[in-house]
Amino acid sequence: MSIGNNIYKLRTSKNLSQGDLADRLDVSRQSVSKWETDAAVPDLDKLMKLCDVFEVSLDEITGRETHKQEHIEITKSETKSSSAQKIIGYILFAFSLLVGLILLIWGYNPGDYIILLPIALSFLISGLLCLFAGKKAFYWCIWTALAPLVVLIPFLVGLSFLPVLSVSMLMVFVIMLFVANIVFKDTIVKTSAKKTVLLVLSWILPLAIYVLEYYICTMPMPSYTDYNTTIELLLNFICYVLIALLETYTVCYVKNLRKK
Structure with a gap:
C-alpha cells in the first residue's frame, strides 16, 4: 500500500x-x-x-510495516513448502532403498532387474531432486518419474523394443521442451563462460553412453540374453534422465543468456 x-x-x-x-x-x-x-x-x-x-x-x-509482514508471511510459506519438499524427498529416498532392498533379497531373475531397478533409480533421483533442486523440484521430478514409463512400456507390452523406444523418447522430449519453456520461464540460472563450456560438455555424456550401449549390444555373444536387455534398459534409463534434466536446465540457461 x-x-x-x-x-x-x-x-x-x-x-x-x-x-x-x-x-x-x-x-x-x-x-x-x-x-x-x-x-x-x-x-x-x-x-x-x-x-x-x-x-x-x-x-x-x-508502508514498511506492511511490507515486513508480507515478507514474513512469504518467508513462512516458503519455509513450509521447503520443509514439505524435503519430507517428500526423504520418503522417495526411503522408497528407493526399499525397492533396492527387495531387489537385492528376492531379485533372482534378470526380469526383476529390468523392471525394479529403473523404478528404484527413479525414486532415488526424484528424492535427491526434492532435497537439493530447490524451487520447482516437482517439475524436475516429473521428468524423472516418466523415465521408467517411457523406457519400460515398449518392453513390457512386447513391441519391437528399439524403434518404439526411440519414437517414444522423441515425442516425450518434444513435449518436455514445450512444457519446460512455459513452466521454467522465471527460473534464474546464472550464466558464465565456464558454465557454458561445462553445459556443452555435459551433453556429450549421454552421447557417450549411447555409444557404450551400441558397443555392448553389438559385441559378439553366444546369444542375446536377458542380461543384455537389462543393460540396454538401464543405459537408456540413465540417458533419458540425463537428457531430461539437461534439456530443462538448458532451456533456463539459454533464456538467461538472452536476458544479458
Whole structure:
C-alpha cells in the first residue's frame, strides 16, 4: 500500500477532513490531497507530524510495516513448502532403498532387474531432486518419474523394443521442451563462460553412453540374453534422465543468456 493510501486510511479512521488535517500540519488542503493521490510525497518533518497526529509509527505511514509482514508471511510459506519438499524427498529416498532392498533379497531373475531397478533409480533421483533442486523440484521430478514409463512400456507390452523406444523418447522430449519453456520461464540460472563450456560438455555424456550401449549390444555373444536387455534398459534409463534434466536446465540457461 502506498503512502497516499495509508494517509487516506488513517485520516478517515480519525474522522478528519483534508482541511482538518491540513490545519493540524500547517499546510494547504491541496497538499494533503496531493499526498493522498500520490502526486507528491510529504517531507520528513511532515511525516513525523503525521505520525504524531495519527499516533502511529513511521513504518506504518510509509508502508514498511506492511511490507515486513508480507515478507514474513512469504518467508513462512516458503519455509513450509521447503520443509514439505524435503519430507517428500526423504520418503522417495526411503522408497528407493526399499525397492533396492527387495531387489537385492528376492531379485533372482534378470526380469526383476529390468523392471525394479529403473523404478528404484527413479525414486532415488526424484528424492535427491526434492532435497537439493530447490524451487520447482516437482517439475524436475516429473521428468524423472516418466523415465521408467517411457523406457519400460515398449518392453513390457512386447513391441519391437528399439524403434518404439526411440519414437517414444522423441515425442516425450518434444513435449518436455514445450512444457519446460512455459513452466521454467522465471527460473534464474546464472550464466558464465565456464558454465557454458561445462553445459556443452555435459551433453556429450549421454552421447557417450549411447555409444557404450551400441558397443555392448553389438559385441559378439553366444546369444542375446536377458542380461543384455537389462543393460540396454538401464543405459537408456540413465540417458533419458540425463537428457531430461539437461534439456530443462538448458532451456533456463539459454533464456538467461538472452536476458544479458
